Amino acid sequence: MWVVKIGGSLSHDPALRGWLTELAEMGGGRVVIVPGGGDFADKVRQYQAEWRFNDLAAHNMCLLAMTQYALMMQGLSPELVLASSEAKVRRALRDGRVAIWVPTALMRDEPD
Template sequence: MKPLVVKLGGSTAGSNEMQQWIDLLADASLPLVLVPGGGAFADHIRAMQKPLGYSDEAAHDMAILAMDQFGLVVAERSERFRPSMTIRDMEQAWNAGLVPVWLPSTMTRGAPDILRSWRVTSDSLAAWLAGRIGAESLLLIKQATIDPAEMELDTLVARHLVDDYLPRALDDETKLYLAGPESLGSARDVLAASDVPGRLVVREALEEVLGS
């Protein structure tokens, strides 16, 4: 079974839902890799950019380091979690029955297919990783109510629930799911059935606009 890529949004940091999701994912039997958001660590980088005058490119690199920082926070929350910097690290974790928590700065440093811009958030980086490991599905966990009537990707981009570079970063064969706090009640049973919590995102409308 191909691993599921799960991005735990930095917006969940410090909330009850953060630990609930961590407990559920730590107990999952299907192979998965956990991608941390940047959270408050990335917010601080954004807030200090104007006072310190650094470029968007430098801010992008620092924001990825912020993901590393939140990843280290998450990795301490379960004995099954293992900080992982490379695909080899992930494979070793899966083989040992553990859950890798991706620290992205090593794999993404200097990658020519990653735009160094605030447009690229941990959403797009999770999609990039999904493509690198051939994942069939990507789950984005958000601290926001997900309206089942608004599951088109272009609507999610317009509402700023996902970044606007995600449609380009996401592989055509990767299914995209979105989950919020309302998905927690059924998530354990869904994961136990080796399925993906949350709601499937419809991509066709935006792909037509982009000419994909």
């Protein structure tokens, strides 16, 4: 398995679509994409500085930021499979697909 992080710095780059297409075509059964947070996470940082809410809220919001970027990538390349658990990642790979990890399972009710 190859893990490919696609950082938020590519979220405004026209090359993003090409990278996603290339990974979908060549990486079936072997690639898991980890999305960055990009502008979505930058907004969380901005709001936390402004409103001074706790790190637990910011942590959960940043995971949602990564999820938003994952949804955007899947919207650009619908053949990619959103996967929120290890079992879903493995199923996508077994089916010869490329998974995009959706990290919502890491959200917390309390700091740990």
